[in-house]
Amino acid sequence: MGKEGRVSVGIVGASGYGGVQLVRLLMDHPEVELVYLGGDSSAGKSFADIYPHLAHRVAQPIESVDPEAIAARCEVVFLSLPNGFACDMAPQLVDKGCKVLDLSADYRFSDLETYQIWYGKQRQDIAVATKAVYGLPELYRDRIAESQLIGCPGCYPTASLLALAPLLKQGLIVPETAIVDAKSGTSGGGRQAKTGLLLAEADNSFAAYGVARHRHTPEIEQVCSDLAGHQVLVQFTPHLVPMVRGILATVYATLRDPGLVREDLITIYRAFYRNCPWVTICDSGIYPQTKWACGSNLCYIGIETDPRTGRVIVLSAIDNLIKGQAGQAIQCLNIMMGWDESLGLPKLGFYP
């Protein structure tokens, strides 16, 4: 245990954007102590070499990744690695008694075959994977509370599922009509240098990518199917927005009862999320801007109905790196530890 009775926490993969959010957020968390920063490619550097703006606050070095040593020092381990790495390391950490929160796709799928098809890696850790819980607290809070291993959701699925859940859970829509047209800032692409994510390429431009084949599709469908009680296919299209942070998901679906108006749905959504401190349903006629959510763990949801077409349109905005990634992982940790769900998380961003 850390000093002053704090829980000792480590981060594997600290140098990426997920890692630096975790570092930043955990520094403000009153119940944890950050005792380990790991990353093979950056091992030996100081964290400040990679993020100089933190030089006056973070003195720790990046250490090499040795699960045995990590487990000896950390009660909680966040894994913020590319897909396909966590599944080689988590079993050992779980076995040593660590609570593990994985930010990659490795532990998001209850059906590992789906994982293997979409991510192309054979899995040896079936027994451990079976115990993993999908870390979307608004839907799986109770299971998260009792789990030792969390597969934290992708950024797009978080925004998409929070928009779709009340509709599917309550049978308000025809599930197969669901379309998610999602838009993300470029930080979602990570910190590795790729030509398409250069400012010179991506700024002042807008485009779709991964149309009809993005890997977040099966993740969205898994939860939608769980909510609907039968298998659901969802049309999911991601786009790149010339901005740093934020996701907006625009969700379309045909209402079973075209007589429902937006005020009805706002009431239903507010009831559905009444115990969820991180979901805010906008007033009638208000649609969220991604910027509202940036720098906070909030998800803003706006709702509209179109009586002409019988559809509902739901708009869901999050900060892709906080509620869509690191903040949500800490929200899960709070629940696992029995702490207040909102402990140590930023309640509001700055505007403008």
Place this chain on the structure above:
Amino acid sequence: MGKEGRVSVGIVGASGYGGVQLVRLLMDHPEVELVYLGGDSSAGKSFADIYPHLAHRVAQPIESVDPEAIAARCEVVFLSLPNGFACDMAPQLVDKGCKVLDLSADYRFSDLETYQIWYGKQRQDIAVATKAVYGLPELYRDRIAESQLIGCPGCYPTASLLALAPLLKQGLIVPETAIVDAKSGTSGGGRQAKTGLLLAEADNSFAAYGVARHRHTPEIEQVCSDLAGHQVLVQFTPHLVPMVRGILATVYATLRDPGLVREDLITIYRAFYRNCPWVTICDSGIYPQTKWACGSNLCYIGIETDPRTGRVIVLSAIDNLIKGQAGQAIQCLNIMMGWDESLGLPKLGFYP
């Protein structure tokens, strides 16, 4: 007639973004001479007071708007005014023999009742409005060639309809499943200062607006209905992108024949647009960036099918101020005059 046998052209509403595009484009057009710039609010100023970067190229003043005087000087008049003004002026210009290209919504509707419902203005110019032709050359080239009054399409309808036309015309989709999720740079909002369009507000953010009630909806539906041969309702959702120029329309529809693959559709689209110099169908697997189209009159179209859901997804990118506005108006003028359709229009933007 202008000097060297050029056609004399005037612009009413020269100080807005539509106006400055027209000025810029017409300066490069080999067959016209710009003889009149008008605008009541800016009358008396020089054009360079409003756009200093043109001071060394445009010496003309902004003059007050007197239709009689305009008709005496101009064979062709572009009207680039807020909605509801052109319909008070065009009849007089048409009557005097001018060719008129209106960039507002006033002459886009064959059914004036639709206009009156959505734009809230009673119309006195029914006889003239009946003669107006919708200025989307890829669909109505022949009628444009014979018309004296063109209602130039809105920016969103241009991108949306070029994406939808082959599907509807050839009966490839279930029309009522059509959803247009459209995204625009903020120049589409014009040059009037509005808080929501300030860089401080709109930059690094993304949001929808006018959900289920944007005025471009009936315009899209009018042409879709014409193409389908029966009334079609379209779900249209505009969004604001933190960039200056460009529109991407992401169009979803359920295929009648789910066996169609994207290569089939690419072939169909290329055939449909084979005589259209301003429409480019992307190769298989390529989705357009808005930046590709910026600074040109091009529309880039990318096509994808999803065999899992039976849908087609079409991505259509234009420069909202050129192909979506001023460039398309000049394309119409070229057709009206019997000139080459691509005369004087920019064939390629700069990248990046």
Place this chain on the structure above:
Amino acid sequence: MGKEGRVSVGIVGASGYGGVQLVRLLMDHPEVELVYLGGDSSAGKSFADIYPHLAHRVAQPIESVDPEAIAARCEVVFLSLPNGFACDMAPQLVDKGCKVLDLSADYRFSDLETYQIWYGKQRQDIAVATKAVYGLPELYRDRIAESQLIGCPGCYPTASLLALAPLLKQGLIVPETAIVDAKSGTSGGGRQAKTGLLLAEADNSFAAYGVARHRHTPEIEQVCSDLAGHQVLVQFTPHLVPMVRGILATVYATLRDPGLVREDLITIYRAFYRNCPWVTICDSGIYPQTKWACGSNLCYIGIETDPRTGRVIVLSAIDNLIKGQAGQAIQCLNIMMGWDESLGLPKLGFYP
């Protein structure tokens, strides 16, 4: 006094960017209670009408501005009004015993004649103005602690003076060689809609403005002269950066002793600011990005020397709306109240 013994605080001019920062920051401050939001133009609206993202957190209405009533309810009043308004209201508030922090230019000048020349308003409140202290805590902490009326610095002067102060105070440079080439995000222009601040105009562009005549010049010179012990003229040039928040000041000056190297100066700066929690001197060879400071009250300073030219170049980065405005005002309040200088202020922004 507010509930739980908190200090009751009011904001006049709550609807602008300064106001919304104050609201956001004061909500997190453990020792104050926000009891009044005022603004004549928005009076009667709820704050959430203006900033919908705060609807779930701020229930207060915007009230009309009545100094008598404000003084009865508030121990502390922040004035966030256009230049020339605070000087009409502050005397009354001061007289009633309120602590007043003015974010405008009205109380920044020890010589009111300078104010009158640059701001064009005759002043009737000379007695009160004399008591005002310039609210730059790193230079005037002791005087702030004892004052009842603070003229909070402009955003550009904050960045510029923190860069220049050690050089001038210690006589390291030839004062008249000082040049400040400053760059600001567009939020510095406020929330009023102005054409030049539209995203369509300002994005993807960069320009200077107010060259050789910006009103922050005399404010910078007043403090520089105070530090140097004689009158100093400073060349100050502001530029508009296509970004929302942040200021970078690039400061040039000729060293009196060209033998000084950057490590010497880093040592001097660190000593100068050793008791200043909000100033961070970068390590050798590191130049700050504005983004590092955004969302925090920090000022990052990077230092370089050029042995070829004998000049020092200092780079100073702040969030123009926090350390450059609302955060600094709260820093001053903390000092006035005898609280920890960093109480309730954001210690780090998010990156990227």
Place this chain on the structure above:
Amino acid sequence: MGKEGRVSVGIVGASGYGGVQLVRLLMDHPEVELVYLGGDSSAGKSFADIYPHLAHRVAQPIESVDPEAIAARCEVVFLSLPNGFACDMAPQLVDKGCKVLDLSADYRFSDLETYQIWYGKQRQDIAVATKAVYGLPELYRDRIAESQLIGCPGCYPTASLLALAPLLKQGLIVPETAIVDAKSGTSGGGRQAKTGLLLAEADNSFAAYGVARHRHTPEIEQVCSDLAGHQVLVQFTPHLVPMVRGILATVYATLRDPGLVREDLITIYRAFYRNCPWVTICDSGIYPQTKWACGSNLCYIGIETDPRTGRVIVLSAIDNLIKGQAGQAIQCLNIMMGWDESLGLPKLGFYP
């Protein structure tokens, strides 16, 4: 010779930003035919694989780089390679009779020792290098006309020198007081993926780099010294602006005669550049935006004086990839071939 008597032109290094500008510009040039695109790393790909938006216009493949073969096919060769490569290839091309325009730093220095110090490469091509002319047509038009090998200027030097030249040439300033505070869009960093140029890193931020040691410094000083008639040192500081294209140079210098006012200087600048179609001097009180120049070969220059400090401040705006790179190279080619200096170059960008 190319078809229709056009001059056959090749580009080595076609896949970078310099290359794609050349391709785009040369396609519009009425006197040349682009017969060769080369690049070792991309050899074998089609140009459209790299720039899909050009797929419908450029069918050519990228070929491997064989100087012998290039010389056999091309009368003119543009070299758009990283620094240090052109000097290995140009001698052979020159020897075979090609006109060579090098966009790298290799042929910019009359004193190769300076090159070797700043660029760290020993040169074997001294005889050829001696014949190279610095390709800034506004200063060296006559020498360019007679040369076979042009070292095209860097982007920063172009903006800086056009601002400084009249002042130095006419002895109006104290040369050693010259400071160039320059700001560039990120496309100046090229198309290689670097972390610092990612949109997620560079957007909504602003910072200096290479302070007191950027490689464009000696290039600026070489020409300044030539103009002044004695050795001049210039303080040069580059900054990265969160935008794609454009450079603004803010130039400070102390006037020898502090009585000169800006109207005097505007008159002097207009006279100095009276035969220069690509330099536009702004009217009094107008400062250029970089956006004005983007998409054109123009340089806009704004001038201010500060009677308080005795300084002149000159603001110079260009498109870094056109007047700062590819456009200027074509301007040089026009001069070398005896064509009109403005042939085939874009006269105006689009606004906004």
